[in-house]
Amino acid sequence: MQVYIIGAGPGDPELITVKGQRLLSEADVIIYAGSLVNPALLSFAKQGCKIYNSASMTLGEVIEVIKKSVKNNEMVVRLHTGDPSIYGAIQEQMDALSKCGIEYCVIPGVSSFLATAAALKQEYTLPNVSQTVIITRNEGRTPVPEKEKLKSLAAHEATMCIFLSVHMLDQVVADLIEGGYEANTPIAIVQKASWPEEKIIRATLSTIVEKIKDEDITRTAMIVVSKCLDSNYELSRLYAPDFAHMYRDAK
Numbered sequence: 001m002q003v004y005i006i007g008a009g010p011g012d013p014e015l016i017t018v019k020g021q022r023l024l025s026e027a028d029v030i031i032y033a034g035s036l037v038n039p040a041l042l043s044f045a046k047q048g049c050k051i052y053n054s055a056s057m058t059l060g061e062v063i064e065v066i067k068k069s070v071k072n073n074e075m076v077v078r079l080h081t082g083d084p085s086i087y088g089a090i091q092e093q094m095d096a097l098s099k100c101g102i103e104y105c106v107i108p109g110v111s112s113f114l115a116t117a118a119a120l121k122q123e124y125t126l127p128n129v130s131q132t133v134i135i136t137r138n139e140g141r142t143p144v145p146e147k148e149k150l151k152s153l154a155a156h157e158a159t160m161c162i163f164l165s166v167h168m169l170d171q172v173v174a175d176l177i178e179g180g181y182e183a184n185t186p187i188a189i190v191q192k193a194s195w196p197e198e199k200i201i202r203a204t205l206s207t208i209v210e211k212i213k214d215e216d217i218t219r220t221a222m223i224v225v226s227k228c229l230d231s232n233y234e235l236s237r238l239y240a241p242d243f244a245h246m247y248r249d250a251k
Contacts, residue, residue, distance in 0.1 A: 003066060003076045003102055005090055007083040007109015008032070012194035013040045015110045023107065028074035031062055036081035036220065038195065050074075063096045070102055083111040086135065087163055113161040115193035116222040119200060120229070122188075124159045127234040129227050132158035138165035138172050154179025159226035166191075166221040170209050176225060177205055186229035191221040202229070 004023050009015035016024070024030065024044045032042065034053035042051060050069075054062055062078070069076045084090045084106065097104050113135060117124055124133045134153050137144070146152070153160065154176045165172050166189060177183055183206040191199040203211045205225070 001103060001105050002070050002074070003078070003097065003104040004107055005078045005080065005084055005093070005104060006107040007085075007088075007111075008037045008041055008079050008081050009110040010082055010112040010115035010194045011038045011192055012115075013038060013043070015115065015194055016041060017107065017109060020107045020109060023075075024077055024079065026075060027077040029065065029069045029076045030079055031057075031065060031076065032079035033081055037079055041079065054078075059092060059096065062093065063100070066097065066102065067100055080109070081112070083109045086111055086113075087137065112193055112222055113163070113224075116161065116188075116190040116224060119190050119193045119198055120188055120224065122224075122229060124161075124224075124226065124228055126228045126231065129231045130157075130159045132156065134158050134160045135163070136160065137163045138168055138175070140164070140168065150175035151179035154181050157181055157185075157227070159224070159228055162223035162225070164219065166217055166223055167219050169212065169223070172223065173205050173209055181205060181225060185225060185227060186231075188224045188229055189217060189221050190224070191217055193222060 006020045006023060008020070021044055024041065025046055027045065027049055029050045029052070030042065030045055031052045031054050034055035045051060052065055066076050066078070078093065080088045080090065085108070094104065125131050134156065136148065136150070136153060138150055150172060157180055162172060184204045187203055187205055187208045189201045189208065189212060199215070201212055201215055201217070
């Protein structure tokens, strides 16, 4: 295999997988998403590795670099932020590679919505509060199917992790409340989860817009809306003494 699409993780260089780091250190060519991937990850590159920042490249240019590298018998790593399967725009790259007859392998990574949970020290799926996590984004330049718009998804009142939408927070909040969340539902915004400059802001839907006005929050922030963020919950049955399973008898 010569081409690897690798999830770089949420930012902390130590949160790339062991396999991802190994392949990164073996690559002859690295094409990384420079607008999002922590450049510190490039320190794993071997001496002489050719490095391209895809932030200024088109899809065609990325594919041409890969084609040329494969022809030269070079190993290529396409480095994406978080896990590449979530808003990674990798499908079009994989389809293009397949059309060229180039085989590739995808290495998963730690998504930013998981790093956000770690930063918040929060479980998203608390018993009797929420057992569903919705991963979504607000509609912007990229359209969202009608049934997947925030107003529709809000009816579930489940834990919701909203990507790529903090710059239109006022509209996000309005849609969530109109769709079904109560105005006092807890919300957290985590900017650059796992980075040294990580920032956490907690509020409710009714207060969050005002609270972040002077916080200099950029687009690289995750929005989490959930009653889990401030709620009483039932203890898991998994560890209850009267709950038997294949590894333990009830007591």
